[in-house]
Amino acid sequence: MATTVWKGFISFGLVSVPVRLFSAARYSHIQFHEVHREGGHRVHQQLVSSQDNKVVERKDLALGYEADDGKMVIVEPSELRELEPPSSTTMEILQFVKLDQVDPIYFETSYFSVPEEAGRRGYALLLETMEQLKIAALAKVTLHRRERAVIIRPYESGLVLHTIYYPNEIHEVPGYGSNNPTNLKKQEIAMAEQFAKELIEPFRPQEFHDEYQARVLELIKSKSSGHAAPKHPKAKRLAPVIDLMTALKKSLAEKGRNTARDSKLRKSRKTA
Numbered sequence: 001m002a003t004t005v006w007k008g009f010i011s012f013g014l015v016s017v018p019v020r021l022f023s024a025a026r027y028s029h030i031q032f033h034e035v036h037r038e039g040g041h042r043v044h045q046q047l048v049s050s051q052d053n054k055v056v057e058r059k060d061l062a063l064g065y066e067a068d069d070g071k072m073v074i075v076e077p078s079e080l081r082e083l084e085p086p087s088s089t090t091m092e093i094l095q096f097v098k099l100d101q102v103d104p105i106y107f108e109t110s111y112f113s114v115p116e117e118a119g120r121r122g123y124a125l126l127l128e129t130m131e132q133l134k135i136a137a138l139a140k141v142t143l144h145r146r147e148r149a150v151i152i153r154p155y156e157s158g159l160v161l162h163t164i165y166y167p168n169e170i171h172e173v174p175g176y177g178s179n180n181p182t183n184l185k186k187q188e189i190a191m192a193e194q195f196a197k198e199l200i201e202p203f204r205p206q207e208f209h210d211e212y213q214a215r216v217l218e219l220i221k222s223k224s225s226g227h228a229a230p231k232h233p234k235a236k237r238l239a240p241v242i243d244l245m246t247a248l249k250k251s252l253a254e255k256g257r258n259t260a261r262d263s264k265l266r267k268s269r270k271t272a
Helices: 077-082 117-133 186-198 211-224 244-271
Strands: 004-012 015-022 063-066 072-075 090-092 109-111 137-143 146-155 158-164
Touching (some): 117 158, 186 244
Antiparallel strands (some): 004 015, 063 072, 109 158, 137 146
């Protein structure tokens, strides 16, 4: 049975939708265990202190970050939980982009290079052919003792590789796609489309940043200098929205206020 990998909300303005996230694929491979060559019995690893070689119990473990000066900053899991940003429970839709603008280079990707001069013309020929015909190539490659299916495609004067899953690795999740209501009102759809159009912007992935990692680094810096952990606002608790029209109207009004504020800020920066 599929396992939930994340549970929370997708927020669309002030409309919040409770969801569970399941992995659509699973690796299918033969799994080996490390065993003692004599007898074939499985072995177990122990955690040993590097200072006195004593075995450390898992209950006594903490997380440590080695600072530039060699000092080990101890961080507790509870402290990391306090740093979790709103995205830990809510996938807020920040903007919409046109599908033909989405750049797959930001997916799990590997670059190709040509280490030998003798291969450059062949590489260039393959690249030029694929660019002219606007095609991608399917292939197989063995990585980490496992044969993977891959897509090779042109990208900015070079070739890149995306790993893909085999059909038998894609599994069904009960209930997926079967809970779409058919009683949506035309006014609700029209207002949702109006709000979505307000969020359509060019695809600019460089504007996205890992807020959680920034908070963790801030915590480490504070603890390393002997200061208290910085406080961050708690994520808002959401609930499923029942009155869609009211939520959409409020979302449009709030979007209008935010747009006006952002425009004012941009103008003030230009004149500064």
